[in-house]
Amino acid sequence: MDNEAPVRKDLSDGDQDIVATHAKLDAIYVNTSTDKSVNIKDGNGVSRMLIPAGATKGNVYSGGDSKFEKGIKISPDSGATGDISVFYKKWDGKS
Numbered sequence: 001m002d003n004e005a006p007v008r009k010d011l012s013d014g015d016q017d018i019v020a021t022h023a024k025l026d027a028i029y030v031n032t033s034t035d036k037s038v039n040i041k042d043g044n045g046v047s048r049m050l051i052p053a054g055a056t057k058g059n060v061y062s063g064g065d066s067k068f069e070k071g072i073k074i075s076p077d078s079g080a081t082g083d084i085s086v087f088y089k090k091w092d093g094k095s
Contacts, residue, residue, distance in 0.1 A: 006087045011038060011080040018072040018086045022093040025063030025072060025086070030055045034082035043070025051084065053077070067091060 003026060007018050011034060020043065028040065028049075033056045040049035040063075048068065051061055072088060 003087060003089050006085040008083060008085045009074055010083045011036075011074075011076040014078075015073065015075045018074060019088060019090075020071045022070065022091040023068050023072050023088045024065045024091045025049070025068055025088050026065060027063050027087045028061045029085040029087070030057055030059040030061075030082065031085055032082045033057050034076075034080060034084070036077035036080035038077070038080065038084065039075040040086075041073045041075055042068040043073065045073075047075075055082070063088070065089070069093065 009016050028051060034051060034053060037053045038051040039047045041047050
C-alpha cells in the first residue's frame with residue numbers, strides 16, 4: 001500500500017488524532033525540537049512508541065511499519081512544544 005501524505009502536528013495543541021482507521025506507522029520526523037516527550041498511541045489508547053523530550057530537529061524515528069489498530073494518535077506531555085510529521089500507510093487490518 002502507498003504512503004499517505006505526512007501529517008504535521010504542533011505539539012502545543014495536545015492530544016490529536018493522526019488517522020482514525022487501521023494504519024501502519026512508517027516514521028516520525030521532528031520538524032521543530034521537542035521540549036517534552038510524546039506518546040504515539042493506537043486507537044485503543046495503548047502507548048506504542050515514545051518520542052523523547054529533547055528530540056532535535058531532523059531526527060527520524062522509525063515506526064518499522066508497525067500495525068496500529070483503530071488509528072494513530074499522538075499524546076504529548078502537558079505543555080509540550082515543537083512539531084512532528086507522522087508518515088503512515090493505510091492498512092486493511094488483516095495482512
